[in-house]
Amino acid sequence: MKIYTSVQMREREQAAVDAGSSFEQLMENAGTAAASDILQHFPVPGRCLVVCGKGNNGGDGLVIARCLHAQGWQVDIVFLLGEQLTELAELNRQRLPQSNKLHIITMQQVSRQQPYELLIDGVFGTGFSGQLSDAVRQCMVQLNAMPGTRIALDMPTGLNCDTGQADADTFRADISYAFAAYKPAHLLAQAKPYCGQIVCLDIGIE
Ligand SMILES: NC(=O)C1=CN([C@@H]2O[C@H](COP(=O)(O)OP(=O)(O)OC[C@H]3O[C@@H](n4cnc5c(N)ncnc54)[C@H](OP(=O)(O)O)[C@@H]3O)[C@@H](O)[C@H]2O)[C@@H](O)CC1
Numbered sequence: 001m002k003i004y005t006s007v008q009m010r011e012r013e014q015a016a017v018d019a020g021s022s023f024e025q026l027m028e029n030a031g032t033a034a035a036s037d038i039l040q041h042f043p044v045p046g047r048c049l050v051v052c053g054k055g056n057n058g059g060d061g062l063v064i065a066r067c068l069h070a071q072g073w074q075v076d077i078v079f080l081l082g083e084q085l086t087e088l089a090e091l092n093r094q095r096l097p098q099s100n101k102l103h104i105i106t107m108q109q110v111s112r113q114q115p116y117e118l119l120i121d122g123v124f125g126t127g128f129s130g131q132l133s134d135a136v137r138q139c140m141v142q143l144n145a146m147p148g149t150r151i152a153l154d155m156p157t158g159l160n161c162d163t164g165q166a167d168a169d170t171f172r173a174d175i176s177y178a179f180a181a182y183k184p185a186h187l188l189a190q191a192k193p194y195c196g197q198i199v200c201l202d203i204g205i206e
């Protein structure tokens with residue numbers, strides 16, 4: 001079992017790029033690996049909400065949004081922290097199709113939608129530290145109260161991947177996809193209520 005801290009993760013990502021991959025490819029691998037596992041568990045297309053932050057965790061969410069849409073899912077996307085995204089996330093935002101089955105909405109609009117089968121958290125991953133802002137905390141409270149299967153990308157938002165320190169309103173995932181390796185927090189008993197089932201996915205990083 002591989003366990004990498006956020007710093008080790010960045011080093012391994014860089015090593016993979018130095019060996020001939022690219023950050024773009026690693027994000028594509030992360031998103032498509034998660035989407036493929038989701039589609040195995042949920043083969044019938046339904047409704048999915050993807051909540052993205054500004055970082056690469058949100059970029060993974062955008063890859064998944066594209067993959068689920070391609071398989072017939074109705075996808076709603078929230079950019080919780082605005083649309084000034086990292087370069088890789090922006091690249092994947094531009095790859096979203098124009099479609100009446102894919103909409104950018106706000107958290108206020110979420111409460112007026114039909115229920116979702118899947119709620120995907122792409123707000124913060126290994127880049128998170130410190131405290132949740134009020135806006136993010138409110139969003140997590142809202143998501144945690146909604147019906148549907150909750151899926152965290154890499155880490156549930158609110159959980160520090162290195163220390164396991166968790167905000168009381170951390171996203172409560174049913175499934176967490178750990179990209180490339182487990183992070184220290186995944187293995188801590190205190191993080192179990194937030195991580196749910198943890199599935200480690202190969203994304204082309206040793
Ligand atoms: N790199 C790669 O090749 C790959 C990466 N992958 C994916 O990327 C994820 C890591 O992405 P990431 O480094 O962009 O950080 P992310 O978790 O999205 O956070 C975004 C930003 O939030 C900020 N922030 C932090 N704390 C905060 C707080 N309390 N309140 C408010 N803001 C806060 C902080 O920015 P800062 O504040 O430091 O400017 C941070 O940069 C990783 O988990 C995996 O899912 C995969 O695709 C595989 C390939």
Ligand SMILES: [K+]
Nearest residue numbers: 121124153155
């Ligand atoms: K997340």
